Amino acid sequence: MNQPAPTITTGPLPASRKVHLPGSLHDIRVPLREIALSDEAPLTVYDSSGPYTDPECQTDIASGLPDLRGAWLRARGDTQAYAGRAVTDADNGFAQGKRLTPRFPVSRQPQRARDGGAVTQLAYARAGIITAEMEYVAIRENEGRLAAAARDGESFGAELPDLVTPEFVRAEIAAGRAIIPANINHPELEPMIIGRNFKVKINANIGNSAVTSSMEEEVEKMVWAIRWGADTVMDLSTGRNIHNIRDWIIRNAPVPIGTVPLYQALEKVGGIAEDLTWEIFRDTLIEQAEQGVDYFTIHAGVRLHIIPMTAKRVTGIVSRGGSIMAKWCLHHHRESFLYEHFEEICDIARAYDVSFSLGDGLRPGSIADANDEAQFAELRTLGELTRIAWARDCQVMIEGPGHVPMHKIKANMEEQLKHCHEAPFYTLGPLTTDIAPGYDHITSAIGAAMIGWFGTAMLCYVTPKEHLGLPDRDDVKTGVITYKLAAHAADLAKGHPGAQRRDDALSRARFEFRWQDQFNLGLDPDTAREMHDETMPAEAHKVAHFCSMCGPKFCSMRISHDIRAQAEQQAGMDRMAELFREGGALYVPQKQDEPVD
């Protein structure tokens, strides 16, 4: 038995096995997924899925994942264990008895920086140190490639190296252009990097609803999302049991976990925004930092003077964090406590290396509100906060878009680069029209692919249920696959040197009627196989040199093969094409008297 709870999905993807590459600077093993192919060398691809897809690995959610980073952290010798904050009833929304999700069975002491030091990847990078995390992500980004590939794309100023080196990673982090969200209290993490000069990443949101979710359910949501490619997961839980469920998630998460601490803080004051205080918020930050949350969304850009700019909007303030802070500010007629205490927030973050995701509390919720003064005024504030965080060695990314029509997307990226000093951009969608509820994974994938191309480093997924309800398991998968394809389309267009390998391998398989290879190279082999089987279920058809769309007599791919074979017999089409190019407008056959066939 691999799992105590049968609800956790484990096992490799079809035709895939986990392979590990060693480091040369550090004692690390970097996981990749190798897809076996029937008629060519296997293809190695990025693998966000963690140990759950590794049959060699026993996973048990009551034990948590292995302590991958513990030795690295100890080797640095700049952190120390301490008693930590006591968990209170309020942390779990006063859930009692049967309604209380059990605590995670294995207790651990939190770590923090010694002597007020900075234990962030940014501090190390600035000090010229290449950490194990940095080498890990460098190897991971190369996906097993050893050589440069042909370059083709328009990068809009991004500078993608042929191969990512550990030193390149260090330099990008030192410049603030990339982050490795990696709380020192999340040793189970397989590090990943977010930055414009790396592969475009995606985030999936999970979170318990008002209806009680069990901890197995929440862990499974996370495992399911990363199985299909989510690079980070945000736990947006509200209601009861937030603390305990988050413990189960983090202890079992090989990807960075992000949160919006404001949500939990609001629960602690009974959902009354006006009752929030800096002290309650601060306590929540420490609670979550000790648990191992890797990045915090902080809506410190919602300043008092900006709020009135939303008055004429069609959809007002649609970010939950933004609206909570706006309500607080207006009620007290005071500047936001997040803004006023931002330096103290930084001091907490640097002691644990919690990265910031500076929240776009005023992102537009409709086409009508896109790129308005409120949105851009907040963005400029996020730029100010970036400098403050950087001065304290904190890692920063910036949240953006929402609903933005295509012609206004590029301006978002340009304004962000300009005002936020090239800190990585992390955008929701954007949705490119408002008129398709039920299909907003698609309205937003259009915008996500484009903004990813323009330079956004991570795309926050949108599921088909956006605006309508809570995503179920199928919606999560649909959202993740949709965003993986958008991120990949962005990598291709940017000219990422490794991106086209997978397209080419899949297209070769398609052209050569290697059906199984075509399925297995796709982002969702199971769905592709099922769709094929609906029309042509027999096993024999998966080796057929035609498909259901045209049938055997009418297959264009088959005709292309015939053409190629004919042409090759006839002294080679390459030579003919060359002759054509030399001869100009008219094609000169080599042997005019003989028919081709």
Next chain:
Amino acid sequence: MNQPAPTITTGPLPASRKVHLPGSLHDIRVPLREIALSDEAPLTVYDSSGPYTDPECQTDIASGLPDLRGAWLRARGDTQAYAGRAVTDADNGFAQGKRLTPRFPVSRQPQRARDGGAVTQLAYARAGIITAEMEYVAIRENEGRLAAAARDGESFGAELPDLVTPEFVRAEIAAGRAIIPANINHPELEPMIIGRNFKVKINANIGNSAVTSSMEEEVEKMVWAIRWGADTVMDLSTGRNIHNIRDWIIRNAPVPIGTVPLYQALEKVGGIAEDLTWEIFRDTLIEQAEQGVDYFTIHAGVRLHIIPMTAKRVTGIVSRGGSIMAKWCLHHHRESFLYEHFEEICDIARAYDVSFSLGDGLRPGSIADANDEAQFAELRTLGELTRIAWARDCQVMIEGPGHVPMHKIKANMEEQLKHCHEAPFYTLGPLTTDIAPGYDHITSAIGAAMIGWFGTAMLCYVTPKEHLGLPDRDDVKTGVITYKLAAHAADLAKGHPGAQRRDDALSRARFEFRWQDQFNLGLDPDTAREMHDETMPAEAHKVAHFCSMCGPKFCSMRISHDIRAQAEQQAGMDRMAELFREGGALYVPQKQDEPVD
């Protein structure tokens, strides 16, 4: 009983009724769909669905649709009925007995131009005549708007008028920048226009498979596709009964029907491409023109000297028409009979006003093959053919893309405008990555939205089954809705003056928790309602001022309302925002001593 066959979907979309606007030049009634809203004036939108969504209209597929255009055609007096070509056994693939689809019950004589004249919309437009068809599409394009709207967008040289006038339509057609595909033998047609300076349109493909489809099934596929917004439908049938099934489709089609005549011609020669002849092809054109096909895909750009340019491709030739012609050309080592006889093809088309969709037989089938020399050499040939067709008063559009990464999409539009003299572009997708079989409606919606924005006039849909199998009913709907949202995103980005009305209406409904209005304004009200009901089924929740995602305490939209109410009490947020703008960096409250709440 509205229908003899229960499989034909009829009845209005939710909260919608059919309204008709009259012409002022011609005796016409132009259908639109009016969506009733609970708290504001109804919204009138474009309606491709024909009489099937009109409860006032009795539809019976054995009778066909009303003869809408008959009087218009008779009034022009330039056509005449004639005996027409006799239907042969070969036209139906020699289907016999029970396997033969019955003929359409009502027989009619075909019409053609008198005395070798041109009865095309292009000929009339050039002669300064505003036809009923032109006035019809002008009214239709305005969607009931009476006034200009605020302009916002980047049109890349498209010139979208505030309101479309009949004279504008005439001038665009005369310039070759737009077409109205409207065979004189398709009097049931509700005319529509395809051009860069009009709303972006979408096409859905249907067609019987090897497994016998009944005529009801095929008619229902068409009715289902136009219900959700397909502007034209291509019948790509192969196999038996092609002729008779097409009769049933056209007699019941309120939208233009396109075909690839080469497919039927190939059936007539037993599927052996080499056995095709000009005579068989010519006979097929006349057969289909007499039936009322509105546009023909003609792959006349696959010239002998271009074919070798495909030899090095990863996926060769993926267009079925292109591969058939390539095989023929190479086998006979002769120039394509389509190219050599193109002027005669034009003479047939002008006698019936069949528009051309000049086929992209060499479109790329993979990212690796995008924008290669074969593709662009063919495109330039299509530009030559455009001039030939225009010289004979034939209407022309140009087929394009396939698989193209984002950074190579714009070049396609620019090359097409340059070499094809602004004839409308009609593109498949393009798919922006190859790695997501099962999700190619999405990989292609990204490209479709972008190329539509850049200037493509009509987008050919892609369903989730692309590359895998035959689309079923759900796939057709998914493909159509996906492409409607992509076309609409393009209209928004181009700055179409009427496009944002629907987004704004839906966003207002969303902000005001008018759930039913939000569903009804969406492209797919049924799916939106179902998704909402999965989480919050009770009827009461559809009037709730919150939704399932956040619950009552935690709703950002509700908080925004609270903020707005507070601000309005406090002397108005507009004034405060104004003060802020006047005052510069710091917000000056009007009454500093009083708290806001």
